[in-house]
Amino acid sequence: MPAGVFKETYRADMAHLRYPIHWAGLVLGAGLALTAPLFLRGYYLDQAILFMIFLIAAVGLNITLGLAGLISLAHAALMGAGAYTVAMLALKAGFNSVLAIPLAGITAAGLGFILSLPSFKLKGYYLAMASLAAQFILEYFYSLLAPEQYITVPFETKEIAGIFFGEGVPLYYLALAITLVLLLAAGNLARSSLGRAMKAVRDNDVAAEIVGINVTRTKALAFTIGGFYAGVAGGLYALYSAGIGWEGFTLLVSIELLGMVLIGGPGRVVWGSMLGVLVLKTGWTNLESSLNPLLTGMGLDIIASTAKYIVLGTLIAVFIILEPEGLIAVLRRVKEYLRLWPYSY
Amino acid sequence: MDSKVLAGIAVIVIIVLAAGFFMMQGGEEAATETATETPAEAPAEGKEITINVGLLVDETGPTSDVGKGYAMGAEAAFKYFNDKGIYTKDGVRVKIEYIKRDYAYKPDQAEAFYKEFRDKYGVIAIIGWGTADTEKLADTVARDKIVYISASYSAKLTIKPYNFFPAPDYSTQACAGVAWVAEQMPDAKLALLYDHKVAYSRSPIPAIKAVAEALGLQLAGDYDLSLRATEATAERVVSDASTENPDVLWCGNTISSCSLAVKAMAKVGLDGMLLANVWGFDERVVELVGDAGKGRMAGISPFVYPMFAEEMGAKGIETVKEAARTAGFSENDVNLRFVQGFLNVWLLVQAIERTDSTSLQEKGGEALKAALESSCNGEPFRFGGLTADDVRFCPDSHLAHKKVYVVVFSSAGSLEIEGPYEAPGQVDCVKATIQG
Structure with missing residues (x-):
């Protein structure tokens, strides 16, 4: 009898669910996600929806940055493209906001493809600068679309068959369904030939080209797919929010998303992104609501207003220097330790 | 069929069924739960009820140059009126628990805090701040029946059913x-x-x-x-x-x-x-x-500056100064911004005084709206001469006055x-x- 779980085929070795603990995790996770509205009320259910929106966006950036190694500082602007697509279609054409979400993804994917063009010639800092320029251009464009700082997304466009998808349980399940599909797709992408091509381009694009990978196509796809995810996240955000404005998709949000990927685990598209969003979005939001009044009360207003960026900057720096593989690598070490405990190897 | 495919189909069916179930059952349950969290607690023998009110301010953003004074005035008013005692028409004492949040003039952050006020604290009224965020939330507060008294005097808010401010737009x-x-x-x-x-x-x-x-x-x-x-x-x-x-x-x-x-x-x-x-x-x-x-x-x-209040006979300034002292502020802190924050809370307090405890408990923001709009053909709201004119709100227009x-x-x-x-x-x- 073998001592452990052994895989005898490549298919079994590449499966999503390889060990009993994976099945246990799936059952527990699915159970929690499906029954969340029973124990998560109002505010916390809202937090769960926001978590999923940012998770989708972070997964998109993780595909572009983590898998393909293409730095993008315009991911929030791509999210904005999705949000504005939904909002403008709803406001100007009376289009249903829920049904507009796929169009939001397609619009942002198109913009993502355009953003990929500089990556054919540029790398590293220069590519970062190009995406930074794109972020500012799009921000300016959005400010022209909504000069009053916001566009409201009409309530009536958020309904299907009398069910209001703008908040609460219906929005939670809609976001959950979209998130699960996109996470599954992202998980599969990472282990597909395209995902391996992306990793090859990330690790050494010259070598990748020599072994026959179409580097240009791979880079374009990385930006386009990442853009699609950002667009869907933006579309969901437009559904979630009473109104959207350019201030919701600024460079700071792009940096926040970058932080989520770098801290969670670049290249670990699903789990890395999940950890990053959990720490920087959900965790920070809850910490902030108790920390900021405390700091303001102590007269430390300036620190209160900048605390988020101080913490974000520090965390990014710490992880880049000490753990470039992100929180996921830390957890993997803990898991390995526990798996072997009480033995050291 | 492959057992894994069957398992996949089973998972999808479970998701759809669970979604349907909770949308019909869980949704209603969640709403009931929120309602029990809402504001007004049952009056005990001492006849006192507590309501939750949100205070949304900008103390660190681009309008903090005027936002800090406004926040101080609003906080002083909450403390002062709570100490002094706020009573409904039927003599029940109302204590206001206020939850303050600094949103740094970011409309998205304002919305996040709004949801926190509504879903976590069950507020029935909000003392708010900026134009973009107040306008953006106007339809939502109407849907949620939460009275929103803002520091934004935007004309667009005068036609929104739950938005009020004691000044012309x-x-x-x-x-x-x-x-x-x-x-x-x-x-x-x-x-x-x-x-x-x-x-x-x-x-x-x-x-x-x-x-x-x-x-x-x-x-x-x-x-x-x-x-x-x-x-x-x-x-x-x-x-x-x-x-x-x-x-x-x-x-x-x-x-x-x-x-x-x-x-x-x-x-x-x-x-x-x-x-x-x-x-x-x-x-x-x-x-x-x-x-x-x-x-x-x-x-x-649209308000009398505190420095002119005495010569103009605006006795309301004495209330503001007393409140400032009670809350630990100096008289030097009492400026126009302080008065603006104070008056918004004072308006809310006067609205509470025009409701009865049963309506306040059962209808929350709806009762406050009715109380505010009772000024249309009834007694206007007065603030000891601190406003340029008496304040009235009509159901079709919340334009307080024109002076x-x-x-x-x-x-x-x-x-x-x-x-x-x-x-x-x-x-x-x-x-x-x-x-x-």
């Missing part, structure tokens, strides 16, 4: 201000300085243009002056405007950038007057602008209050703004 205020200008200089040329990306700054512009035309004033263009303007940018903008040789500059921003604009006028040698919106001018200009502003700056205010004061920074270096002036009847200033 920005457009009506500006129209009264332009009428004052026309009275001083009938052929004046008016240049408009405001942040083109900020809803507050943009708010009264259509009304100003309409009324200026109606009163025979000339317009000398729109100039983009940022809320976060520096000396250099203010100088550039004023320099641009000076090419049209305007007699009057309208400043639609807050006090920091408006003060810089006046300094810039002196620097580029532009003679004339700068008239500022309510948030662009207060007692601090004397210090902020100094000699550069003497005789060339004025501000609109403002104009406070002038005189050549002698002191502030002088004039008015009240009423917005001219030739133009419907609210409509002009709403129609854009």
Whole structure:
């Protein structure tokens, strides 16, 4: 009898669910996600929806940055493209906001493809600068679309068959369904030939080209797919929010998303992104609501207003220097330790 | 069929069934749960109920130059009225628990805090701040039946069912201000300085243009002056405007950038007057602008400045000062901003005093709205003479009144209050703004 779980085929070795603990995790996770509205009320259910929106966006950036190694500082602007697509279609054409979400993804994917063009010639800092320029251009464009700082997304466009998808349980399940599909797709992408091509381009694009990978196509796809995810996240955000404005998709949000990927685990598209969003979005939001009044009360207003960026900057720096593989690598070490405990190897 | 495929189908079916179940059952349950969290607790033997109220402020963002004083005034009012005792019509004491959040003038953050107020604390009223966030949330607060008393006096809010403020809207205020200008200089040329990306700054512009035309004033263009303007940018903008040789500059921003604009006028040698919106001018200009502003700056205010309250017989200032002392603030903290914050809470308190405990508990914000609108044909809201006129709200229009004061920074270096002036009847200033 073998001592452990052994895989005898490549298919079994590449499966999503390889060990009993994976099945246990799936059952527990699915159970929690499906029954969340029973124990998560109002505010916390809202937090769960926001978590999923940012998770989708972070997964998109993780595909572009983590898998393909293409730095993008315009991911929030791509999210904005999705949000504005939904909002403008709803406001100007009376289009249903829920049904507009796929169009939001397609619009942002198109913009993502355009953003990929500089990556054919540029790398590293220069590519970062190009995406930074794109972020500012799009921000300016959005400010022209909504000069009053916001566009409201009409309530009536958020309904299907009398069910209001703008908040609460219906929005939670809609976001959950979209998130699960996109996470599954992202998980599969990472282990597909395209995902391996992306990793090859990330690790050494010259070598990748020599072994026959179409580097240009791979880079374009990385930006386009990442853009699609950002667009869907933006579309969901437009559904979630009473109104959207350019201030919701600024460079700071792009940096926040970058932080989520770098801290969670670049290249670990699903789990890395999940950890990053959990720490920087959900965790920070809850910490902030108790920390900021405390700091303001102590007269430390300036620190209160900048605390988020101080913490974000520090965390990014710490992880880049000490753990470039992100929180996921830390957890993997803990898991390995526990798996072997009480033995050291 | 492959067992894994079957398992996948089973998972999808479970998701769909669970979603359907919770949408029908869980959704209702969640709503009930929220309702039990809501505000008003059952009156015990001591006959006291507690309501939760949100306080949304900007103490660290681009409008914190005026936001800090407003927050102080609102907090002082909450503490003062709680200590003094707030009683409903049927004699039940109401304690207000307020939850303060600084959203740094970011509309998205305001929405996040709004959801926290609503879903976590079950507030029935909110004392709010900025224009973009208040306008953006207006339909949501109406849907949630939460009374929203804002520091934004946007004309667009006067037609929203749950939005209130104890002052004329920005457009009506500006129209009264332009009428004052026309009275001083009938052929004046008016240049408009405001942040083109900020809803507050943009708010009264259509009304100003309409009324200026109606009163025979000339317009000398729109100039983009940022809320976060520096000396250099203010100088550039004023320099641009000076090419049209305007007699009057309208400043639609807050006090920091408006003060810089006046300094810039002196620097580029532009003679004339700068008239500022309510948030662009207060007692601090004397210090902020100094000699550069003497005789060339004025501000609109629908409220009596504390420094003029005594001579104008506005006894309400005694209440404000007493509250400031109770809350541990000095009398020097009591300025126009403090009064603005205080009055918004005072309006809420007066609305509570016009409800009965049963309605307040059962209907929450809906009861407060009814109490506020009872002033339409009934007793108006009064604040000891601190507002330019009595305050009334009607169900179809929440325009409180139409009068403002104009406070002038005189050549002698002191502030002088004039008015009240009423917005001219030739133009419907609210409509002009709403129609854009």
